[in-house]
Amino acid sequence: MLNVKQPEKNCIYRADCIEVLRGLPERSVDLVIADPPYYRMKGDFDFVFQTVSEYLAWCTEWVRECYRILKPTGAFYCWGSSQMIDKLSVEVLDKFDWIKRNLIVWNYRTGRPAKAAYRNEAEFLWFYSNPLHEINIDAIRVPYDEGGEKDKRKNPKGKSCGNVWEFSRIMPNYRESTGHPTQKPEKLAERMILASSKAGDLIVIPFAGSGSEIVPCAKLDRYFIAAETNESYVKNIILPRLEKERIPFSNNDYRKQPLATLRPLSGADRR
Numbered sequence: 001m002l003n004v005k006q007p008e009k010n011c012i013y014r015a016d017c018i019e020v021l022r023g024l025p026e027r028s029v030d031l032v033i034a035d036p037p038y039y040r041m042k043g044d045f046d047f048v049f050q051t052v053s054e055y056l057a058w059c060t061e062w063v064r065e066c067y068r069i070l071k072p073t074g075a076f077y078c079w080g081s082s083q084m085i086d087k088l089s090v091e092v093l094d095k096f097d098w099i100k101r102n103l104i105v106w107n108y109r110t111g112r113p114a115k116a117a118y119r120n121e122a123e124f125l126w127f128y129s130n131p132l133h134e135i136n137i138d139a140i141r142v143p144y145d146e147g148g149e150k151d152k153r154k155n156p157k158g159k160s161c162g163n164v165w166e167f168s169r170i171m172p173n174y175r176e177s178t179g180h181p182t183q184k185p186e187k188l189a190e191r192m193i194l195a196s197s198k199a200g201d202l203i204v205i206p207f208a209g210s211g212s213e214i215v216p217c218a219k220l221d222r223y224f225i226a227a228e229t230n231e232s233y234v235k236n237i238i239l240p241r242l243e244k245e246r247i248p249f250s251n252n253d254y255r256k257q258p259l260a261t262l263r264p265l266s267g268a269d270r271r
């Protein structure tokens with residue numbers, strides 16, 4: 001079993017997330033941010049499942065481990081597409097004894113037109129948590145709309161955050177762009193991290209992808225444990241991104257080294 005003492009945090013495993021999650025102790029994690037394959041939408045990883053039932057059975061397997069490792073104060077966020085977000089909730093997430101808090105809408109306001117449907121300009125994020133979790137409301141306040149500036153009922157720190165989040169998508173010419181087919185902006189993960197964790201907390205990222213959740217974890221003084229099966233994403237996107245940001249990390253290949261003997265983060269890793 002993986003020891004999650006402080007020196008062994010900030011690890012990226014080139015491994016299946018289920019194997020990594022199974023190595024973590026029960027009730028040891030403060031926050032999980034999951035961005036799994038969406039099922040037959042975009043990217044090769046979305047097309048490895050042949051049926052909806054196969055996809056949902058796989059989701060149940062890794063979600064079960066996420067539920068097991070969450071502290072009583074822990075929170076869980078999970079992305080999904082408009083085609084699968086309802087099934088993900090009813091047939092997977094609702095089977096576990098946590099609380100469904102919100103369906104969050106990421107409104108990015110761009111998308112391709114269609115003849116038989118409205119243009120897709122949003123993606124969806126389920127927010128579940130254990131009973132003792134509380135949101136850090138002041139950490140994620142947003143500006144009020146213009147008008148009524150003299151209204152004394154308004155909080156001088158800003159309006160409490162709602163469940164519609166407006167951030168633009170990552171375009172190829174953006175500085176943040178990595179070339180990953182489904183990269184999300186860091187601002188999305190930053191809001192989840194600020195809302196549902198505090199400095200020094202441990203965050204698990206089962207699908208590291210482009211590293212968009214890892215980078216804000218480190219910037220905000222949270223520890224992370226991340227998994228990613230695609231070696232190219234790890235070597236060519238995530239690790240260069242962390243090195244560019246001067247983020248310390250330990251890079252481990254689960255296929256070659258068992259969890260119990262993974263090298264802890266040391267001074268030599270701090271770039």
